[in-house]
Amino acid sequence: MESFRQAFELLFPPDRELLQIIGVTMRMSFVSTLVSCLIGLPLGALIGSKNFRGKSFLKKLIHTLMGLPPVVAGLIVYSLFTHYGPFGRLDMLFTVEIMSVAQVLLITPVVTGLSSSFIETSSKPVIETARGLGFSGFRTARLCINEGRASLLSVVLNAFGRSIAEVGAVSIVGGNIQWKTRVMTTAIMLETNKGKFSFALALGIILLMIAFAVNALASFIVRENADG
Amino acid sequence: MKKTLAILLAAALIFALGACASQPATPTTEAPTDAPVETVPTPENPVIRLSTTTSVNDSGLLPYLIPTFEAKTGYKVEVQSAGTGAAIQKAIDGNADVILVHAKASEEEFIEGGYGVERLPFMYNYFVIVGPKDDPAGVKDSANAAEAFGKIRDAEAKFVSRGDESGTHKAELKIWGDNAPDAATDEWYISAGQGMGACLTMASEQQAYCLTDKATFLSMKDELDLDIALAEGEDMKNTYSLIAVNPEAIDGLNVEGAQAFIDWMLGDEASELIAKYGVEEYGSALFTLIEK
Numbered sequence: 001m002e003s004f005r006q007a008f009e010l011l012f013p014p015d016r017e018l019l020q021i022i023g024v025t026m027r028m029s030f031v032s033t034l035v036s037c038l039i040g041l042p043l044g045a046l047i048g049s050k051n052f053r054g055k056s057f058l059k060k061l062i063h064t065l066m067g068l069p070p071v072v073a074g075l076i077v078y079s080l081f082t083h084y085g086p087f088g089r090l091d092m093l094f095t096v097e098i099m100s101v102a103q104v105l106l107i108t109p110v111v112t113g114l115s116s117s118f119i120e121t122s123s124k125p126v127i128e129t130a131r132g133l134g135f136s137g138f139r140t141a142r143l144c145i146n147e148g149r150a151s152l153l154s155v156v157l158n159a160f161g162r163s164i165a166e167v168g169a170v171s172i173v174g175g176n177i178q179w180k181t182r183v184m185t186t187a188i189m190l191e192t193n194k195g196k197f198s199f200a201l202a203l204g205i206i207l208l209m210i211a212f213a214v215n216a217l218a219s220f221i222v223r224e225n226a227d228g
Numbered sequence: 229m230k231k232t233l234a235i236l237l238a239a240a241l242i243f244a245l246g247a248c249a250s251q252p253a254t255p256t257t258e259a260p261t262d263a264p265v266e267t268v269p270t271p272e273n274p275v276i277r278l279s280t281t282t283s284v285n286d287s288g289l290l291p292y293l294i295p296t297f298e299a300k301t302g303y304k305v306e307v308q309s310a311g312t313g314a315a316i317q318k319a320i321d322g323n324a325d326v327i328l329v330h331a332k333a334s335e336e337e338f339i340e341g342g343y344g345v346e347r348l349p350f351m352y353n354y355f356v357i358v359g360p361k362d363d364p365a366g367v368k369d370s371a372n373a374a375e376a377f378g379k380i381r382d383a384e385a386k387f388v389s390r391g392d393e394s395g396t397h398k399a400e401l402k403i404w405g406d407n408a409p410d411a412a413t414d415e416w417y418i419s420a421g422q423g424m425g426a427c428l429t430m431a432s433e434q435q436a437y438c439l440t441d442k443a444t445f446l447s448m449k450d451e452l453d454l455d456i457a458l459a460e461g462e463d464m465k466n467t468y469s470l471i472a473v474n475p476e477a478i479d480g481l482n483v484e485g486a487q488a489f490i491d492w493m494l495g496d497e498a499s500e501l502i503a504k505y506g507v508e509e510y511g512s513a514l515f516t517l518i519e520k
Contacts, residue, residue, distance in 0.1 A: 017412075083433050083453070093433055171422070175430050178391055178411045178419035190421040193310050194393045195317025 006202035007209075017179075018203075022210065025183040028096055028170070029163040032103030036159055039104075040111025041152075047112070048119025049127075059116070065109035074169030077102040081173070094175040099183070102169040107159040114155045122148050153222050157215055164211055184210070268302040276305045276485035279316075279324035281395055282423040284468065285309035287443030287514060290328075293501055297492050303485055311394035311423070319343060319471075322478045326486040330441075330468045331395035343478065344471040350494055351502060351515045355399055355464040358428070358445055359385075359437035359457040367437070372461035373403045381407060384416040386436030388427050391419030395466075400439045403463055428452055441466055443514040446506065468515070470494070 010018050047058065079085055081093045081101075092098045123144045130140040145152065167185035174181035176190060184207040191200035284290060285307060294305045308318060312331045318324050320343050327344070329335060338344045357367060357376050365383035367376035380387055390397035391411070401408055409417035418436060420427050424444045431438035432452040442459070445452075458464075470493055472486040492498055499517050506514035 094430065171426075175418075175426070176421040178421060180418075182421065186421070190392055193314050193423075195311070195314035197317065197321075 002198045003201035003205060006199055007205040010202060010206065018206070020179060021182050021184060021187050022206075024096055024181065025164060025185075025207075025210075028099050028103065028183060029160055032100040032107060032163045033156065033160045035100070036104050036108040036111050037156055040108045040159075041115050041155075044112045044115030044155075045119050046116075048116035049123065059113075062109050062113045062116070066113045068106060068109065070106060070166050070168035071172065073102050073106045074172030077105060077169070077173050093173065094177060094181055096174070096181055099170045099174040099181060102173045103163045103166065106166065106169060107162050110162060111155055111159050114158060115152070118148060118151045118155065119144075122151060149222055153218060157218055160214065161211060164207070164214075268300065270302045271485065271488075273482045273485060274302060274304050276303050276326065276482055276489050277308065277324045278305050278326050278328060278489070279308050279310070279318045280328040281312045281315050281330065282309050282425070283330070283394070283396055283441045283444050284328055286423070286425050286447065287441065288447055289443065289502070289505060289515065292505060293493075293498060296497070296501065297489065300497075301488055301492065303488060305489065311390075311392045312398070313393045319473050319478075322480060325473055325482045326489055327471050327473070328468065329395060329471075330466055331398050332467065332469075333398065334395075335469055335471060338471065342476070343474055345474050347469050347471055348490065348494065349467050349469045349518055351517050352465055352467040353442050353515050354460045355396070355439055355466050356442045356445060356456045356460075357437060357439055357458040357464075358431065358452075358454045360435040361453070361455045363455075363457050365437065367457045370458055370461070372463045373439070373458065374405065374461075374463055376458045376461070377403055378407070380437050381409065384414075386416050386418060386431075386434050388418045388420055388431040388434065388436045388438045390424070390427055390439075391421045392423075394424075396424060396439060396441060399464075399466065403439070428454070443506070446510050446514065467518075 047055065047062075077098065078093070081087045081090065081098055083093070092101075126144050126147050127140055130143055135143065165185065167189055170176075170181075170183060171186045171189065174183070174186065176182050176186040182190075184203060188200045188203045188207070191197075191203060278290075280290065286309075290305075290307055294307070298304060308324065309315070310318070312329050312334055315324075315327055315329050316334055316338050319327050319338070320341070327338075335344070335347050339347055355373070357373060359365070359367065365376075365380045365385040367379050370376035370379060387409075389400060389411070411417050411419035418430070418434065420430055422430070424440055425448060427438055428440055428445060428448055429452070430436070432454050435453070437457065438454075442456075445454075445456070470490050472483075472490055473481055475481050475483050502515050502517060503513055506512065
């Protein structure tokens with residue numbers, strides 16, 4: 001198929017602009033995944049393991065935010081950081097950093113929601129068993145992570161997948177600027193608008209290959225660590 | 229703590245909603261309501277697929293014209309808008325009956341490829357160069373767009389380019405000629421790869437210059453911190469054409485519908501409406517008809 005041939009030609013030898021676009025894409029996705037995991041995983045663990053007043057309301061709120069439409073997230077961040085907006089002075093609009101901010105807004109609820117329900121369903125029995133055996137708190141936590149590492153990994157990869165595949169929010173706040181804020185998805189959108197449908201599909205194939213490579217690498221690392 | 233977070237999030241949402249609501253709605257001229265309302269028989273094949281560019285659609289001209297055409301003929305026009313490249317490609321792929329675009333070279337290529345019946349230029353307007361209100365590069369007194377672009381280049385003033393191979397982008401590249409900046413090395417030259425509206429918003433945010441069709445700029449003017457820096461240079465003419473897709477090259481077309489639409493667009497009624505479009509809001513018409 002024509003698109004596969006074009007994808008191959010872009011990669012061998014690698015096209016300079018494509019490499020730059022992949023670089024921006026990875027930077028944005030890694031940073032936003034990292035930040036949202038730093039916020040979302042502890043928050044999810046807390047919500048999942050503790051009982052408190054307003055818990056069901058909070059869970060409903062998180063589940064609503066999990067479905068936050070990307071364009072809405074983009075609009076919120078845009079109106080906060082626009083020239084005359086409350087954070088306009090930071091001059092952050094149309095940068096890779098602001099794209100990561102929008103992504104964090106989008107995927108933190110996903111990390112929080114998924115990890116809290118994972119802790120609730122899978123870790124509680126582990127904690128009870130550990131308590132019965134008289135394990136220390138540290139040992140219990142380690143046991144939980146070890147038992148649930150596959151689920152935790154899928155939470156993180158889910159967040160990463162959202163981030164790398166998202167187009168609505170990043171085009172609003174990033175602006176799809178060539179050599180600066182263009183990522184794989186906005187490049188695909190641009191080629192589609194140019195009418196170069198098969199080239200756009202070639203970029204889509206490359207994006208899928210990157211996502212697959214990241215997934216494979218992540219599960220490889222997790223398995224290695226478990227064995228060692 | 230979580231409560232505070234929830235309140236903050238709610239506040240952010242409310243703020244964003246407020247920001248959206250406070251923006252003035254895009255002004256569009258009301259389509260005349262005194263058109264005779266008759267029940268017209270629905271044509272056998274009632275759907276016409278019109279593929280056009282974002283700048284035509286963003287200017288509000290089609291939503292202004294099409295209801296009258298539909299009421300008169302019983303046809304239903306489905307407008308798809310994208311960059312000129314995509315607008316033409318959709319027709320080549322068999323997904324449009326008629327196109328309305330503004331990029332002469334691409335149009336001629338389309339006809340030569342056998343995909344279009346005939347190029348029918350029917351109206352024009354001028355591209356304008358818009359920029360920061362204090363005009364930092366001093367382009368105001370330029371004789372034409374090429375001279376203005378030279379000044380922007382010398383001053384290394386920020387410039388937002390469509391960068392999407394649209395009709396407007398092609399017109400911009402033609403004006404730059406051999407002096408086209410390189411987005412990879414010239415930091416002041418911002419290649420946005422987005423539609424006209426998004427580029428104007430970006431130019432306003434970044435206080436940059438931008439080449440735009442006048443209609444889209446005027447329809448967004450209230451939301452932009454930009455002014456027209458140069459209008460009506462002889463190298464800024466922007467001609468719009470209608471082309472019916474060739475039934476000999478593409479099957480499954482609504483040939484009668486496309487012809488009916490073209491006949492109406494080139495006829496007296498549409499001409500009168502086009503000549504009036506924008507007069508009320510902006511003091512002058514946005515498009516000028518080409519004398520037949």
